[in-house]
Amino acid sequence: MSRPFSVNVAWIAASSLVENVTSILIFFLVARIVGTEAFGIAAMAFAFLFVGEFLVRDTVTEAIIERQTLEEGRLEATFAVLFGVALLVVLTLCLLAPLIARLYGEPDVAPLLMAGSPAILFIGASGVSTALLRRGQEFRTLAIRDALAVVVGGLVCLALALGGFGAWSLIAQRAVQVGTSATLSIVAAGWVPRRVPTKSEFALVRGLGPSVVLLRTTSLIITQTPTVALGYFANPVAVGLYALAFRLIEIVSRLAVFPLRGVAQSALADLRRRTGVTAHFFLDVTQITALLSFTAFAGLAVIAKPAVLLVIGPDWIGAAEILPYLCFAGAVNSLVAIQEAYVLSIDYLRRFLYAGMIEAAIGIPLIAVAATYGLTAAAAAVLARSLIAFYFRTRVARAAEVISWSRYMSNLATPFVVAVGMALAVGLWGEVVDGHAGDLVVVATSILLGTVCAVGLVVVVMPDTATRVLNLVRRRE
Template identity: 50%
Template sequence: MAAVGNLFASNGMSMKREFTTSVAWSTAASWVEQIAAALIFLVIAKLIGVESFGIVSMAFAFLFLGEFLVRDTIAEAIVERHKIEPGRLEATFAVLMALSVVIVLALVVIAHIAAIVYKEPIVTPLLIAASPTVLMIAAAGVPLALLRRRLAYKTLAIRTVVGVMLGGSVGIGMALNGFGAWSLVGQRLTEIAVNSLLTFIAAGWVPRKWPSRSELALVRGLGPRVLQLRFVTLVIFQTPTVMLGYFADPRAVGLFAFAARLAEIVLTVFVKNLQGVAQSVVAELRRKRDATAGFYLDLTELAAISGFVAYAGLALISYPLVELLLGPDWREAGQILPFLCLAYAVISLTSIQEAYLLAVDRPKPFLWATLAEAVLGLILIALASRYGPVATAAAVAVRALVALPLRMRATHVPEGISALQFLRVLKAPLVLAAGMSLIVGTWRLAMLGHIPDALYVASAILIGAGSVGLILFCFMPGAVARLRTFTHASP
């Protein structure tokens, strides 16, 4: 695998330093944000209970689909383009706002249908009340893309943390005062409103004119393709929630949604920051006509090490962890989580693939692979959801594993990356995760049930972290050298 340093020869190491600095800020923000968000999430979930949490998750399955369609979709071309043409920003803003209005109107209709299908009338007002978040996210789409283009991840980090803290304060306050499921609606509205306002202030941009027809035509191309990809991706993520809501009950939805949220927190902390920054940096490299395929392979190894180790560790502590956090009513979520850990370990790879293809403006083959995964998931999960949330989680894991070769082919063939190159990249992450799992798994067999659960969880985390460091530095010098290229950029 080519060293990352060679990829930046034509521009010195400036882009490498930009990547490292941006990832550092993004990672710091993710840790602060996710620690705060996790604590807020746990407090609200415990206060409102499993069923209320499940009902909100049923409503938010459609809300998140609407939000996802306007977040980082049409505006992606602003990040990727070599040069921003006059009028593109206003045209993108106009299209996003028009799309968001259509989505909100659709959500109002869906809210009534979903309440009938789920047999839960409260879904209607919950979804309608939360739907303005789609308008807020759409409005901030252009300034957010401008900040990403500038690699202004320090600014984005501060804005994200402030939004989470203020939103969490509102949500917890409402939960303490007996608002139940409405607490999560208040939290969501506050968080998104604060994020959107701070994004406009930081970017220093507002639309100054109505775009002409020729300027609106600039929005064609990458933006609509990303919109299609985001839609299909959200179908993949929300299929379990919708199917469990229809075939099972709010409790099953709540348990699954809680387990999925824990898995998402790990993904955000360990991988998502890499994904977002990588897309911006690869796009910048492409504008400067530098090589990108080698950078993708190095980044895949980094993401795989982070994701594989984190999810293997989470699976090994899932059962006692869930009960410690929320009590025995949520115990079944601990059985769901290991299957989701397997699925999200695969997502650690596919998220980097998606970021890379968007940056080089080649998302079409990946879109078809994603669509195939969505169709497969609809079939598998519709069958599994009749047997409860654990069976559904197992179907999610099978879906991810079966679809991975399709996504790999869509990513690697256009770039001339062989299967052998990719497998070589995964060797160190797989060995590292397996070695750590063997050590922690042995500790689990010996100690789980014989010592307090809190002590087991804490000791397993420490042993896991120590074993990862031991294996890396003692037995994998090559992997350590490649990882150091992300933190030791020469001036």
């Protein structure tokens, strides 16, 4: 793990911090303003919008990052295919919007879905530019782009929410954020298609691209199954509560996992081109990811109730009740995210895709049945699905370079001990101060105590990792 890797992670981490601090502030303010029902209706529309986005984002462009060399015409062919898919997705979503609204029993979903879908065209137009920036490991540029896009989109959303636009403010936020990000990517990369690709050049898009499209589709089905199931079997309030809890999980993931995942894929691909051996680096990244995500999610689970009461109010307390289930699932999924980056970087995707399909196939009936029993049952089903799928996903990732179960799991043991020790300390502190201090004091002191405990436990039970992280920052080559 060289210094360039650590510098890139630092840039992405700084960007994620700015993004998420901005997102958190605006998210909670908007949630308070629009209320649970409007928030839930917007989440119903986003369930399908995100499927459309992920069919286009980081799909056929992944080969640009992974390939040893870029053949003549690959970029133009990829752009044409990607923009064509984006246009097809937008038209499909607009045509299906009335049917989706009837499925939910919420007519307001249709216009929201139709208004939000054109943002997918921006993703298609900027896909090649973003991939070129990632291939060149221009993560400083990507970090600045992401932070600016979130700030601009968030300010527009807040202004519209204060103006009484309700769920429409959330749709506008997404459109502005995606449009800003796309524009900055195109300008930074300095690439635009200069000719129409030939038939033979379109053939270059085959291979990794279609498999990634299937992977992204499967991932979105997995992610959005609870939202759709609760929308169909429950009501907008249940969807809103789940969406809030899931958003908190997403924020923690972006802070703890996204910087490592985003840089790791490019770094692993580069390492594979140079040496052909990536297993040791993959295990190192896995252990650091486990340490960050386990402790972050354990801390959130312990302080879920006072945190929700503090930042968003008692109307959203239902979200706090399901957060422990989703935190556990989030910790498991953080490891899967690194596995996905790993198999993408070494072009070992097909079996990993099959494992994802198994997860989707298990999750749809499991969560649909659970949703009929309410929000908590659905959250428990999400956790059960993640644990079952983890076995299949890990089995595939290990097979890529013949990593044994004992070697892989040993990288998770000490991060788990650190997370449990920290959670016990914070939980005991919460019991001590319960009823004797306000939510602000409880949350602030719990975060401080958890941080101190986590750092202390890392030094005691993971001294080699602590040293390795310090060396990672200090190394010059």
